[in-house]
Each structure stands twice: as structure tokens, then as C-alpha cells.
Amino acid sequence: MSNISDNIKQVSTSLQQSAQQFHRSVDAIMLLAVSKGQSSHALRTAWQAGLSDFGENYLQEALEKMSALSDIKPCWHFIGPIQSNKTQDIAQHFSWAHAIERLKIARRLSAQRPEHLPPLNVCIQVNIDREASKSGVAAEHCLELALAINDLPRLQLRGLMIIPKQRGELDEQRQPYRQASELLASLKKSSAALASLDTLSMGMSRDMPAAIAEGATIVRVGTAIFGARTPPRP
Numbered sequence: 001m002s003n004i005s006d007n008i009k010q011v012s013t014s015l016q017q018s019a020q021q022f023h024r025s026v027d028a029i030m031l032l033a034v035s036k037g038q039s040s041h042a043l044r045t046a047w048q049a050g051l052s053d054f055g056e057n058y059l060q061e062a063l064e065k066m067s068a069l070s071d072i073k074p075c076w077h078f079i080g081p082i083q084s085n086k087t088q089d090i091a092q093h094f095s096w097a098h099a100i101e102r103l104k105i106a107r108r109l110s111a112q113r114p115e116h117l118p119p120l121n122v123c124i125q126v127n128i129d130r131e132a133s134k135s136g137v138a139a140e141h142c143l144e145l146a147l148a149i150n151d152l153p154r155l156q157l158r159g160l161m162i163i164p165k166q167r168g169e170l171d172e173q174r175q176p177y178r179q180a181s182e183l184l185a186s187l188k189k190s191s192a193a194l195a196s197l198d199t200l201s202m203g204m205s206r207d208m209p210a211a212i213a214e215g216a217t218i219v220r221v222g223t224a225i226f227g228a229r230t231p232p233r234p
Contacts, residue, residue: 003227004042004045004046004049004225004226005045005048005049007224007225007226007227008046008049008050008051008225009049010224011031011205011208011221011224011225012031012050014208014209015029015031015208015212015219018208018209018212018213019212021209021213022209022212022213024212024215028217029212029216029217029218029219030053030217030218030219031051031053031219031221032053032054032055032077032079032201032218032219032220032221033046033051033053033054033055033221033222033225033226034054034055034057034079034204034220034221034222034225035054035055035056035065035222035226036055036056036057036058036061036080036222037061038222038226040064040065040068040069042226043065043069043074044069044072046225046226047069047072047074051074051225052074052075053074053075053077054074054075054076054077055077055078055079055098055220055222056076056077056078056079056080057078057079057080058080059078059086059089059090062076062078062093062094063089063093066093075095075096076093076094076095076096077094077095077096077097077098078090078094078096078097078098078099079098079099079161079201079220080099081099081101081135082097082099082100082105082109084104084105084108087105087108087109087112088108088112090109090120091108091109091110091112091113091114091120091154092112092113092114092117094120095118095120095121096120096121096122096123096158097109097120097121097122097123098122098123098125098161098201098218099123099125099135099136099161100122100123100124100125100145100149101124101125101135101136101137101145103145103148103149106122106145106148106149106152106155107152109122109152109154109155110152110153110154110155111154113154113155115154118156119153119154119155119156120154120155120156121155121156121158121199122149122155122156122157122158123157123158123159123160123161123199123201124137124142124145124146124149124157124159124160124161125137125160125161125162125163126138126139126142126160126161126162126180126183127162128162128164128176128179128180129164129165129176131165134163136162136163139179139183142160142183142187143186143187143190143191146187146194146197147191147193147194150193150194157194157197158197158198158199159184159197159198159199159200159201159217160180160183160184160187160197160199160200160201160202161200161201161202162176162177162180162201162202163202163204164176164177164202166206166207167207170209170210170213173207173210173211174210174213174214177200177202177203177210177211177213177214177215177216178214180200180202180214181200181214181215184197184200184215198217199217199218200214200215200216200217200218201216201217201218201220202214202216202218202219202220203216203219203220204219204220204221204222205221205222205223205224205225208221
């Protein structure tokens with residue numbers, strides 16, 4: 001597992017270099033370790049190397065890791081699509097949910113968030129490229145959903161999340177991230193209730209510099225930290 005520590009150093013260096021290149025504060029960018037398909041031991045190694053935030057896609061796998069890592073208590077982010085039958089566990093055990101696309105799911109999360117916990121941080125997933133194979137709300141429907149979520153008492157709407165289709169060169173990679181940044185700015189201007197939105201969850205191992213260039217505040221990196229992952233669990 002020692003290579004995980006080396007990988008984290010390399011990713012952190014790349015993040016810092018991109019922040020400097022594009023005149024961003026490195027302190028304004030969270031490195032979220034995408035840990036789906038990775039062992040609890042791998043996560044513990046990453047924690048010991050300085051990472052504190054982990055993103056999971058599969059609920060049962062995540063709950064098992066939470067139990068195994070209860071002594072260190074990382075900050076857990078649910079970054080996969082959310083089904084109705086999983087909202088209670090997500091509301092109870094996670095600090096963030098990145099992929100909200102339906103008001104029904106948001107309402108369930110708010111109703112099931114325990115009172116003794118702070119509000120659940122949430123992002124709206126936007127299908128920025130309008131891909132039929134991907135989840136997310138269309139950009140033109142984002143304001144309506146954002147205003148509705150913002151009224152829910154046990155959620156804290158933070159911003160937007162996107163997963164664009166793969167592109168080649170840096171300038172091409174920047175295009176969808178620029179659209180997301182402009183959409184967030186538009187939401188903030190559209191209503192005083194949304195003026196505090198501060199999060200763009202975007203960018204992965206292959207295109208992190210492009211996302212940072214366009215204002216990413218959370219970059220979701222898995223392969224570059226952990227290497228190849230095991231097949232996904234049901």
C-alpha cells in the first residue's frame with residue numbers, strides 16, 4: 001500500500017501546480033478520494049497519508065467500510081445515483097450527497113436526516129452534455145430544482161456536480177466545466193436564496209487541470225490515487 005502514499009503526493013503536486021497555473025487558491029480545492037471498489041485497508045492508508053474525504057458509489061460497500069474505519073471517522077461523500085430505498089442510510093451516515101437530480105429524493109433525504117447531525121450537504125447533478133446514458137437534470141431545469149431543494153430544512157444545497165463525456169485536449173476538456181461554472185454563477189444571480197452556493201464538484205483523474213481551470217472546488221480522483229479498482233458490487 002506504500003504506492004498509495006506516493007500517488008497521493010503526485011496528485012497533490014499536480015493539484016497545486018494546476019491551482020498555481022490557473023490562479024486558484026489550493027486551499028479552495030478539496031481532493032476527494034473516489035474509493036469505490038477499494039479495500040478498507042487502502043482507505044486507511046490514504047487517511048494516514050493525509051486524505052480525509054472519501055467518495056463512495058455503492059451503499060452496502062460504503063457501510064461496511066464505515067464500520068471497519070469507525071476509529072478514524074473520515075468525511076463520507078455519496079457520489080453515485082440515489083434510489084429511494086437507499087435515502088435513509090445515506091441521510092444517516094454521509095456528510096455529502098453529490099448526485100441529486102430529483103426533488104423526491106431530496107425530500108426523502110431531508111425528512112430522514114437525523115436532528116442531531118448538521119444538515120446534509122448536497123449538490124445537484126447536471127447532465128451537462130445531455131447524454132441519454134447519464135443521470136442528471138438538464139441545465140434549464142436546474143433553477144427550479146435548486147430553489148425547491150433550498151427550502152428543505154435538513155439539507156444544505158452547496159452547488160453543482162457534473163460528469164461530462166471524455167474529451168481530448170485541455171481546451172476541449174474545459175468547455176463543459178466552463179458551462180457548469182457559468183450555470184452556478186447564473187443560479188447565484190437568479191435568487192438571493194442561492195447566493196451562498198459555493199461548490200463545483202467536477203474533474204477526475206484524467207481531466208483535473210481542466211476542471212481546476214474552470215473553478216472546481218471538489219475534484220473526484222480515484223484511479224490516480226488507488227490504481228485500478230475491483231469490479232463494482234451490486
